[in-house]
Amino acid sequence: GAGVSQSPRYKVAKRGQDVALRCDPISGHVSLFWYQQALGQGPEFLTYFQNEAQLDKSGLPSDRFFAERPEGSVSTLKIQRTQQEDSAVYLCASSLAEMGQGYEQYFGPGTRLTVT
Amino acid sequence: GENVEQHPSTLSVQEGDSAVIKCTYSDSASNYFPWYKQELGKRPQLIIDIRSNVGEKKDQRIAVTLNKTAKHFSLHITETQPEDSAVYFCAAKDKNFVFGPGTRLSVLP
Numbered sequence: 001g002a003g004v005s006q007s008p009r010y011k012v013a014k015r016g017q018d019v020a021l022r023c024d025p026i027s028g029h030v031s032l033f034w035y036q037q038a039l040g041q042g043p044e045f046l047t048y049f050q051n052e053a054q055l056d057k058s059g060l061p062s063d064r065f066f067a068e069r070p071e072g073s074v075s076t077l078k079i080q081r082t083q084q085e086d087s088a089v090y091l092c093a094s095s096l097a098e099m100g101q102g103y104e105q106y107f108g109p110g111t112r113l114t115v116t
Numbered sequence: 117g118e119n120v121e122q123h124p125s126t127l128s129v130q131e132g133d134s135a136v137i138k139c140t141y142s143d144s145a146s147n148y149f150p151w152y153k154q155e156l157g158k159r160p161q162l163i164i165d166i167r168s169n170v171g172e173k174k175d176q177r178i179a180v181t182l183n184k185t186a187k188h189f190s191l192h193i194t195e196t197q198p199e200d201s202a203v204y205f206c207a208a209k210d211k212n213f214v215f216g217p218g219t220r221l222s223v224l225p
Contacts, residue, residue, distance in 0.1 A: 004159075033213070042122075042205045042215030043160065056212055091159070103148045103167075103209060107159040 002026070004108035006092050012114045013082045021077045021111045025094030032075050033105065034067055035091040043091055049075060050098055082115045089113070118143040120208050122216030129196050130224050137219045139206035140188040146208040149182060149189045154218075155202045163204075164191070196223045 005024045013019050025032050031050055035043035036059075045059040051072035060067070064083075069075040079086055089112050093105040119142040129135050141149075147168040152160035166173045166180045166189065173180050177196075182189040193200055201223045206216040 035215075040218070042120075042207075042217050043213075045212045045214065048212055059212070103150070104162060104165065105150075105213070107152075107161070109159045 004092055004094050004106050006090075006108040006111050008111060009109060010112050010114075012116060015083060015115055016081050018078065018080045019082055019113060021079075021090050021113070023075045023077070023092030023094075023108055025073065025075070025092070026096075026106055027073075029094035029096050029106075030098055031095040031105075032069055033093045033095070034075070034077050035093065036061075037089040037091055037110070039088075046077070046090075079113075082113075084115050087113055087115045118146055118208055118210055118214040120206060120214050120216040122206055122219055124219060125217065126220045126222070128222045128224060131196060131198060133196055135191075135193045135196055135200070135221055135223075137191045137204055137206070137221070138188060139190070139208075139216050140186075141208040141214075142187065143208070143210050144184075144187065146210040148209040149180070150207050150209075150213075151180060151191050152205045152207065152215075153202045154205060160205060193221075196221075198223050198225050 007022045034046040037043045047067045048056040049069040064080045066078045089110040091110045092108040095105045122139045150165035153163045154160045177194045179192040203218045205218050
């Protein structure tokens with residue numbers, strides 16, 4: 001079936017603008033993760049959803065970052081008042097089971113955000 | 117929280133040789149250790165993983181070993197091919213996934 005998809009693939013925002021990044025996980029996957037990947041670095045955890053519940057948001061760097069998954073499928077990561085340091089690739093990943101049971105994550109292609 | 121270190125940061129090998137990438141982690145509660153391959157501009161893809169109740173796992177040319185006492189795990193690629201060239205990330209999972217900084221592997225023909 002279809003893998004994890006993300007949109008847009010590329011986003012250029014002027015500093016101070018708000019952006020919304022979308023993730024469509026694999027159908028039926030319970031767990032959904034958001035990561036931030038800076039150039040030349042490994043992905044850094046932002047937040048985790050189990051169905052519609054946001055169980056861990058400890059990685060969100062500031063209160064300008066907000067994520068939701070209202071119906072337990074599609075998720076949106078919103079960044080308010082973007083700053084240059086927000087420039088990165090934002091990766092979404094989904095996993096079939098809950099965090100403590102199934103572990104294999106499937107990543108989306110990412111959204112490359114550039115803040116000018 | 118968990119901290120994952122990865123070495124080397126870059127690795128060049130001749131086609132057909134073996135490549136070894138090593139990671140250490142800090143949180144003894146971590147219980148799952150995946151390895152991802154990421155080609156330029158592409159998504160990370162899981163290539164092999166190991167759980168804390170296993171010491172070694174092999175899948176064709178790829179193997180992973182885990183030493184829980186020393187808190188380190190390694191990726192071994194044998195008979196390397198040019199298409200193995202990519203950035204490889206290790207990760208450790210306790211409460212959530214923590215990734216290493218990556219190793220850029222170049223396989224020279």
